[in-house]
Amino acid sequence: QTPNDGVALKNFRLTADSNGMLRDWTGDNPCQGSPWSGVICSNGRVFELKLEGLQLSGSIDALGGLDQLRLLTVKDNNLTGPIPDFSNWRNMQLLYLNGNQFTGPIPESVGSMWRLARLNLQNNFLNGTIPNVFDNLTRLQTLRLEGNNLTGAIPPINNSMINDFSVAGNQLSGSIPLSLVRFNASSFLGNGDLCGAPLTACPETLAPTVPPEIEPTLQPVSSPVTPRSKGGSRLSTGEIVAIVVGDVAALMLVTLGFLVYYWRRRSCKNQEKPSKGGEIDRGEFSSGQYSTAQLPDSEKNKLVFLEGSKHVFELEDLLRASAEMLGKGSFGTAYKAVLEDGSVVAVKRLKDVSTNGKKEFEQQMELIGKLKHRNIVPLRAYYYAKGEKLLVYDYQQNGSLYSLLHGNRGPGRTPLDWVTRLKIALGAARGLAYLHQECGSQKIPHGNIKSSNILLDKNYNACIADYGLALLMTSSAATTRMAGYRAPEHADTKRISQRADVYSFGVVLLELLTGKAPVPAYSNAAQEEGIDLPRWVHSVVREEWTAEVFDIELMRYRNIEEEMVGLLQVAMVCVSPAPEQRPKMSQVVKMIEDIRPDQGLSMDEEGFESMSQSPLSLEGPPPSEPPAT
Ligand SMILES: Nc1ncnc2c1ncn2[C@@H]1O[C@H](COP(=O)(O)OP(=O)(O)OP(=O)(O)O)[C@@H](O)[C@H]1O
Numbered sequence: 001q002t003p004n005d006g007v008a009l010k011n012f013r014l015t016a017d018s019n020g021m022l023r024d025w026t027g028d029n030p031c032q033g034s035p036w037s038g039v040i041c042s043n044g045r046v047f048e049l050k051l052e053g054l055q056l057s058g059s060i061d062a063l064g065g066l067d068q069l070r071l072l073t074v075k076d077n078n079l080t081g082p083i084p085d086f087s088n089w090r091n092m093q094l095l096y097l098n099g100n101q102f103t104g105p106i107p108e109s110v111g112s113m114w115r116l117a118r119l120n121l122q123n124n125f126l127n128g129t130i131p132n133v134f135d136n137l138t139r140l141q142t143l144r145l146e147g148n149n150l151t152g153a154i155p156p157i158n159n160s161m162i163n164d165f166s167v168a169g170n171q172l173s174g175s176i177p178l179s180l181v182r183f184n185a186s187s188f189l190g191n192g193d194l195c196g197a198p199l200t201a202c203p204e205t206l207a208p209t210v211p212p213e214i215e216p217t218l219q220p221v222s223s224p225v226t227p228r229s230k231g232g233s234r235l236s237t238g239e240i241v242a243i244v245v246g247d248v249a250a251l252m253l254v255t256l257g258f259l260v261y262y263w264r265r266r267s268c269k270n271q272e273k274p275s276k277g278g279e280i281d282r283g284e285f286s287s288g289q290y291s292t293a294q295l296p297d298s299e300k301n302k303l304v305f306l307e308g309s310k311h312v313f314e315l316e317d318l319l320r321a322s323a324e325m326l327g328k329g330s331f332g333t334a335y336k337a338v339l340e341d342g343s344v345v346a347v348k349r350l351k352d353v354s355t356n357g358k359k360e361f362e363q364q365m366e367l368i369g370k371l372k373h374r375n376i377v378p379l380r381a382y383y384y385a386k387g388e389k390l391l392v393y394d395y396q397q398n399g400s401l402y403s404l405l406h407g408n409r410g411p412g413r414t415p416l417d418w419v420t421r422l423k424i425a426l427g428a429a430r431g432l433a434y435l436h437q438e439c440g441s442q443k444i445p446h447g448n449i450k451s452s453n454i455l456l457d458k459n460y461n462a463c464i465a466d467y468g469l470a471l472l473m474t475s476s477a478a479t480t481r482m483a484g485y486r487a488p489e490h491a492d493t494k495r496i497s498q499r500a501d502v503y504s505f506g507v508v509l510l511e512l513l514t515g516k517a518p519v520p521a522y523s524n525a526a527q528e529e530g531i532d533l534p535r536w537v538h539s540v541v542r543e544e545w546t547a548e549v550f551d552i553e554l555m556r557y558r559n560i561e562e563e564m565v566g567l568l569q570v571a572m573v574c575v576s577p578a579p580e581q582r583p584k585m586s587q588v589v590k591m592i593e594d595i596r597p598d599q600g601l602s603m604d605e606e607g608f609e610s611m612s613q614s615p616l617s618l619e620g621p622p623p624s625e626p627p628a629t
Contacts, residue, residue: 005046006030009039010061021054024129035556042068050552051078052096060097064088075099075120083126087112098122098144105129111136118142122166125149128138128278130167135159146190149549154180154194166189175202247444250350280562301390302383304362306369309380313339318347318392329452331469336395345380346396350389350472356382361472365391368468375431377455377465395465401428401508405451406517418560420460421512425567426592428454435467436498446470447496449504450485450518451511470496484533485516488577499579502588506574507533513568515551534575537568566595575616 006028013022027033029039040048045068052075059081060074067088073096082104083097090111097349102124110119111133119137134140142164143157153174154167165180165188175196176188185198195202303315321337328334332350339345343517365382372378383390396405401424404416435446447470455463482490487503490496507518510533518533540549550564570591576582583591 005066005068008065009036009046012060015058015062016056016060016159017054018057018076019055020054020232020284022051035558037556040555047071049073050555052552067091070094071117072096077254078393080493083107085109089113090115091152092116093139094118096120097124100124102126106131106150108133113137114139116140118164120144121148121151123147127151129153130155130172132156132357134162146187151192155576168536214424215386273548302401303381304365304383305381306365308372309369309378312343313341315383318345318390319343323347327452329466330448331466344395344397346377346393348391348393350391350469359387364468364472371433371435371467373434374461375427375463376435376467377383377463379468387543396455397458397625398460398467400452400465401454401456401462401512402451402517405511405515415556418554418563419518422563422567422592422595423460424454424456424462424514425509428464428508429505429585429589429592431462431464432501433589435587436501444468444471445496446501448482449501449508450482451508454508484531487579489579497579498580498585501577502574502582505574505585506571507572507591509571510537513551513554513564513571515553534572537572541572563595567592570595 013025022037024034025036028038030046030223031044037048038050038054040050041121045064046088047068048071049063049066049069050071050073052073054077054596056074056077056079058079060079061081061084062085063069063072065088066072068091069089070091071094072089074092074116075096076099079097079100079210081101081102083106085107086092086109086472089095090112093115094117095113097119098120098297099122104126105128106121106126108131110116110131113119114137114138117139118141120142122440124147126145126148126152130145130150132155133153134143134157139161140159141161143162144164144166146166148170150167150170150172152172154172154177156177156179157165158179164185166629168187169190172188172191173193176194176199180187181197183198188199261297273296303318317339318337321339323337326334326336326346332348335347335349337345337347361382361384365379368379377396378394378395379391381392383392399407424627432446432449435444445462446467448466449464453465455465457463482504485498485504485507487500490500510516514533514537516531516533516536518531537549545609547561549568554560554564574588576583
């Protein structure tokens, strides 16, 4: 009789899910009907279970019955109790129980999971000795046991497949077995009394191992593993991001309050004495930044509207508008301005402009103003004065791709579905291809392609922002931007190029596919290096866990795996280290269109809305691996 995986999962949900994180586990069969989040089936049986960071608590005993599991990850929850007998999990290949509050010993039955490639039990409260069974696991590559309360000596582990090993931060003692001296000291640090290479040599009396009766007196020394309070739970990434964002928001509020206060005081003073001719001194830009350039009368009110833009307001109106700071970038600060007639524009206040005066700036603006395409943010007007340069753009109401992907990864987040991601990828590719072609023989690059420069209009149509600005900026601004998106050759040449844009665009595609940010969320992106997304994806794909690279949010959609792999291939060729191996943007557009050739990726808005998108099922081995801890 086939074991009932649905019953096992429902029992687990009853025990562990007091917060309702698994409320879409409805119906009786997890492998039929609407998918259960985190559950992947093959041939009608539960095959992968990914339940990371969901505040689950209680025991996982009920999962012991899922005998077809290849992958189980429950990392970063609050699960408790002993680890169940492993003998039912004979097919298990990837097992992540780390970051919980499991207690008791590691069962001997771990030796029965003969297919196991990765075992991560780190950061729990496991005690007892390490069972001497790991030599049975001939496929094991990762063994992470750090941050527990394990005692006794480390058994000999002769398995040469293991390349990722740590027992740091336990209470182990005795000499390190010879078979493990190939690992760094960091794999062993923070134990009570471990000795021998790669740590310091054992005193003669201690080697080879400490007798068990003296173990309780051994105290752990400072551990390289993050300390955890007993019974406490660590902050999830989402919570950390929320705290950081909260802090930043609070800081911005305080700053804003200060500026408003400062501004009011200035305005009062200005009311007392009449302003000098031409000084821009309006206070209605509530962030108060945008105020004090001295202008000769001749330059006053010269907001220059570009070809095709209706001249609908004056500089005065702009200065009177209520404004909200959108963010600071490497070219200056962007504001959202709501004019008195209700229309909304985005205003960029430039810093560090390197043109040879007004004429050159105007020429550049006229050039930028001529560019028209549905996938680029239109520049409507500009303002030039000695200490003040403003650019006025259409405001894009759905913000940037960066904030859509990484802005709120915590509870309450609206996932970004696959069709929208594909649509954004194609729109942005078309916008950039247009810019590359339009500049034709001059080969003018964008020079700053990244997800915060891909903006979304009300229909989630992707538009490229900030084009044409890289050429205006001083080299210091140019070198500080682009962390995480910069092509490798840029380190030597410092020159921007269309080929380097293609590389940056490849990073954006990887961001869409993985959900990972190449620059840390809400940090000062200009100054901090983020993760090297191309390198990370390469390393995961090389290990043949291709499915693992994809954003967990995309796991709910069926039948999109082929398309995701298709887009991954496009991304990988874009991030080729050698510039000449990268395709042109026009070719990239074609490749993305080909991902859904007969379903009309090249269609208009309506076409996109109607494209099919059903939750994903990954069939057959190998299972995907969760991100490294
Ligand atoms: N036209 C616009 N409509 C809506 N949001 C915008 C607009 N222009 C810029 N923003 C948003 O304002 C914020 C600041 O933009 P800005 O271009 O100044 O900096 P950046 O894109 O983060 O960095 P960089 O200057 O290097 O491009 C970003 O989050 C961006 O998405």
